[in-house]
Amino acid sequence: MLRGVRGEPDEVTGRIPPAWHEATLEKLAVNAVMAGCLPEYFPVIVAAVEAMLDPAFNLYGVQATTHPVAPLLIVNGPIVQAIGMNAGAGVFGPGWRPNATIGRAIRLILMNLGGAWPGAGDMATQGQPSKYTYCIAENEAESPWAPLHVEHGLDPAQSAVTVFGGENPHNVNDHVSRTAAGILTVVADTMATLGSNVKWYFSQSQVLAALGPEHAATIARSGLAKADVKAFLWERARLPFGRLKLGGMWGIHDWPDWMNATADDDALLPIVPAPEEILVIVAGGPGKHSAVIPNCTFSRAVTRPITRLPA
Amino acid sequence: MGTIKVLSPAGVGKVGETTLPPLPADLRGKTIGLLDNTKANADLLLGRLGELLRERHGVRSLVYCRKANASTPAPPDLLADLARSADVVITGSAD
Numbered sequence: 479m480l481r482g483v484r485g486e487p488d489e490v491t492g493r494i495p496p497a498w499h500e501a502t503l504e505k506l507a508v509n510a511v512m513a514g515c516l517p518e519y520f521p522v523i524v525a526a527v528e529a530m531l532d533p534a535f536n537l538y539g540v541q542a543t544t545h546p547v548a549p550l551l552i553v554n555g556p557i558v559q560a561i562g563m564n565a566g567a568g569v570f571g572p573g574w575r576p577n578a579t580i581g582r583a584i585r586l587i588l589m590n591l592g593g594a595w596p597g598a599g600d601m602a603t604q605g606q607p608s609k610y611t612y613c614i615a616e617n618e619a620e621s622p623w624a625p626l627h628v629e630h631g632l633d634p635a636q637s638a639v640t641v642f643g644g645e646n647p648h649n650v651n652d653h654v655s656r657t658a659a660g661i662l663t664v665v666a667d668t669m670a671t672l673g674s675n676v677k678w679y680f681s682q683s684q685v686l687a688a689l690g691p692e693h694a695a696t697i698a699r700s701g702l703a704k705a706d707v708k709a710f711l712w713e714r715a716r717l718p719f720g721r722l723k724l725g726g727m728w729g730i731h732d733w734p735d736w737m738n739a740t741a742d743d744d745a746l747l748p749i750v751p752a753p754e755e756i757l758v759i760v761a762g763g764p765g766k767h768s769a770v771i772p773n774c775t776f777s778r779a780v781t782r783p784i785t786r787l788p789a
Numbered sequence: 790m791g792t793i794k795v796l797s798p799a800g801v802g803k804v805g806e807t808t809l810p811p812l813p814a815d816l817r818g819k820t821i822g823l824l825d826n827t828k829a830n831a832d833l834l835l836g837r838l839g840e841l842l843r844e845r846h847g848v849r850s851l852v853y854c855r856k857a858n859a860s861t862p863a864p865p866d867l868l869a870d871l872a873r874s875a876d877v878v879i880t881g882s883a884d
Binding site: 493494497498499500501504505508509512536538539543544545586590591592593679681682729730732774775776 | 796800802828829857858859862884
């Protein structure tokens with residue numbers, strides 16, 4: 479496993495909260511072996527650990543919270559094909575060794591090095607199935623737009639991994655819309671719910687739209703660029719002020735002054751601070767489904783190039 | 790027969806020693822920091838605690854601070870301010 483990356487076994491990538499044990503390359507490799515990874519998967523795991531240890535990701539909060547959050551890994555670039563990752567049909571599901579075992583290795587690392595044991599360290603009230611494994615590749619071949627890592631300034635030929643502290647996927651079924659406005663209205667409706675954390679801790683609210691390729695194609699045929707998709711969703715994924723007062727985290731929310739000054743119960747308030755806080759990728763295979771993934775709202779998505787490929 | 794080396798997936802904790810400053814035996818004349826973690830009713834709980842400490846234990850003054858939200862750590866400058874201005878800090882409130 480260690481031959482899968484450049485670096486020495488005792489090299490420390492950081493400490494994993496909340497136990498703060500050292501994540502040496504050797505410790506990461508032992509967990510990757512236990513998860514069933516092949517050595518060529520290992521650079522993805524090391525880059526994902528480095529991304530999770532970026533302070534912007536707030537791994538301490540992600541690990542320890544009562545919210546069900548799990549780090550979703552989104553892999554981009556040539557490594558997807560090189561190691562045989564699934565970006566198509568059933569992308570969030572079973573059946574593909576790299577998707578399944580990279581995600582599993584991350585969870586073992588979070589438990590064995592981070593001490594995130596359910597009820598002790600990981601204080602999730604219920605958790606979620608994606609705490610077993612949560613690793614996908616973007617379906618770049620069927621995306622009408624630039625892939626996620628290119629949007630973040632990387633070269634298309636540079637493989638990368640993005641970590642996103644998310645809930646499980648929320649389904650977006652739209653079998654009938656033939657326009658971008660139709661599909662995105664349903665996506666926006668799925669985004670704007672009282673129960674998710676998104677919108678309460680506003681400053682770090684982010685939401686991911688993982689569009690199925692057929693939905694993405696329909697949206698692109700309507701002439702929308704990815705920035706247009708984000709702008710549409712930002713304007714439409716809103717909740718009335720009066721409805722926000724019904725429960726959720728009303729009263730302990732963390733909003734900017736302009737939102738706190740709202741008086742009109744019918745005023746529609748956004749769920750994230752700006753269109754750029756809506757991430758858009760294409761993932762999955764044939765069919766009329768997409769997914770919405772709200773983040774935990776105390777963690778920001780982090781993208782890292784996968785650089786430790788062996789010579 | 791060869792030797793098998795068994796590797797553990799578990800981490801090793803960093804072992805070190807640290808000392809906590811002694812808690813004052815008497816709160817009379819002291820300044821108490823109240824760090825609100827924004828959990829529901831934390832402000833009410835801490836506010837009432839502060840009142841009681843003044844009334845019953847002779848606390849001289851209170852310093853009230855609030856985190857941005859419950860799931861992000863208190864920023865280092867806020868903690869440094871508290872360390873400078875308060876003799877004792879009370880924080881931590883659950884849902």
